[in-house]
Amino acid sequence: MRDPKVVVLLSVGMHPVSGRTRMAPGDARALEMALRLSPHPIALHVGDASNTGLRDYLGMGLDAIEVLGIWTDGGDIVPTLCERLAELKPDLVLSGMAADAGEASGMVPYLLAHGLGFRHVSSIASIEVIEPNEAIVIQAYRGATRRRLAVQLPAVISASELAPAPRARAFARSRRGTLQVTAGIVAKDHEASTWARAPARRRPKKISAGQTASDSALLVGLTPDEAAHRILDFLRDKNIIQESGK
C-alpha cells in the first residue's frame, strides 16, 4: 500500500534504581517498530517538553516529537491523545505495553482503540506486512508459540517486550531533533487523585516451590519403551503436545 501513516506514542520512563528520567524501554521498542515501517513516523507525547527523557527517542532517528498540552501532575493523557489522533487519522498507532512511570496500568492503548473505534492487538513482536486494509503481525508471549494475526486497519498495535530491541542512539541526533510544543488543556484524572499514596513497602513474595501438584510421580525399573510411553502420556495429559501428531 502507499506509505502507511504511522503514529507512535511515547511516554517518558524512570530508571528503577537511580530514579532519573529516561526513555521508557517498552515505548522505545514501539518506536523501533515504527522506524522500520516508515522513515518519518509521527511521534506524540503528552507532557512536559523539558523532560530530558524525550531526547533519547530523538537520538534513535526521529526528526521531531509533538509534545501536547500544558502539563501539570495528575493529568489524564487519554482525551488529549484521542483528540489529536482523530485529527491525524493514522493507519497505525504504535504503543508500548505499559508505561514504566505513573499508574502504568497499560490501559492507554485499550482506551484509545475504544475511543477511536480502532482494532487493537497487544504483545506484538513484529509487523510483517501492511496490506491495503490490514496488517499481518506476529504476536508473542513468553512460554507460548508465536501466532500470526491479520488485523484490519486502522489499528492500535502494542509492542511486546519480545519485539526487537531499540537501535543505538546517536548523541548528535538527540540534540538536532526538535520538540514541537502544542499547548492545550490536559484533562485531570480526578479519580486517581483521590487514591491514597504512600512510599512502597517491601513485601516479600509468597514462597512457593513453583508447583503445588501433589501428584508427582517417581518411576523406577521401567524399560526404555515404558519410560517413553509414560513421558508421552504426561505430555499429552498436560496438553504440551497434541493427541496425534499435530
Added chain:
Amino acid sequence: MMRIHRQRRAPSAPGTVPRVDPRKHEADTRADAVERSGASGLLRRDPRKDKDQRLRRELHTARATSRIGQNTHLPVAPQRIVLADDVSWIVVVSLSEEPWPDAERELLGAAHRVADEIGGGVIMVRVGFQDPATDLGQIGADRAVLLPLMTDPDALAAHVVAVTEHFNARHVFFGEGGADADVARRTAILLGERPATSLHLLSSERATFQEAGGRTEVCRPLPRVATLAPGRFDVYESGVAREGRRIEIELDEKTSGVRDLGAVTASQLDAPLDEARFIVSAGDGVNDWEAFRGVTEALGGTLAGSRQVVDAGHLPRHRQVGASGTLVEARCYLAFGISGAPQHLQGVQRCRYVIAVNTDLHAAMVKRADLAIIANAQQVMPALARLAGGQADA
C-alpha cells in the same frame, strides 16, 4: 462420611439431587450424605474432626510425594464440601496456558478471601484445554464455566462479560501476565470499568498496587475488574473442597476485526529460550547428541542444556538454562541427565511442569520433577523419539 456446610440455603426444587462426583470413592454413601444433610440444614464444623482431617491430609500428601513406583490408590480422607448457593459471586478467569505456574490457584485463593468477607462464592471461567487430572472443586471453584479454546481476545472478553452479567458478579479477577492480562483489559473496557492492575494486596474494600516503577504504593477501592500480580496471594487451601459445579451458558458467536492465521510454524528447535513453550534440555548425563537432537525435534521442543554441556561446547552459550544463562518460563521442561544444581534450578523456577530422566534417584532435579524417571537417558531418548515420530506419521 462427609460434612456439608451451606453458606446460604436456597430452597431447592423437590426431587433435585445435588451433584456428586462419580469418580470419587464412596460415591453412593456420599450421595446419601448430601441428601441427609440437605434435609437437616446447616451443619457446623467440628474443630476436632477438622484437625484430624488436616493431619490425615498431611499424611496423605507426604505419602503421595514420596511414593515410588506405579500409582497406587491411597485411602482417601473423608472430605468436607462447601456449597454456595444464591450468594454474591466473584469470577476468576484463567486461560489454559497460565501466565505463571500457580496463577490459577493463586487467583482462586485471593478470590475466596474476598468472597469470605462478603459471604460470596467463586465462579471459575476456564478457557481452552482442561486438564482431566484437576478437580476444580478441589482447587476452590464453587462453579465452573468451561469455554472452548479461543484465540480472539475480544470474543473471549465478550464471553467473560456474558458470564459476569449472568451471575451479576461483583468482581472479575485475572492474572497479570500473558494473554490473560490482555483479556482482562478488554473485559474492563466492555464493562466500562477502570481496572486495578497488578494488585499486591486485596480485601473486599481495598486494592493495593504499586506505581511510579514500584516506588509508590497506591490504595484504591476495589473495582469490579482487577488483575493480580504473581506470587502475592496464597493459593486456595485445598483441604476444603468446593462444589465445582459445572455451569453451561449459551454464548453467541462473536467476531472481530482480527483473524488468527495460526501458530508460526517455524521449527521450535532454535526458538529463543525465554519464549519457548516446551524445552528439552541436556546435562552431563547425555552423551548421545544425535539422539538428543532427534528426540527434541520429534517432540517439537526447543533445545537447551546445563552449563556443564555448554562449557563443554555441545551447545552454544545462548542455550544455557540457569542463573548465569536464561531463566526460562516454559510450560514444560524435560531434563535428560541434569543433576539440578541450585544455579540450574533457579532457571526453571517458572516452569509449570518438569520431567526428569536421570540415573540418580537422589538428584535434585528428580525431587523437583512432576514426573521423574530413573533410567539411562541414552536409552530413553531414542525410544521416545521413535514413539513420538511414529505418532506424527499416523
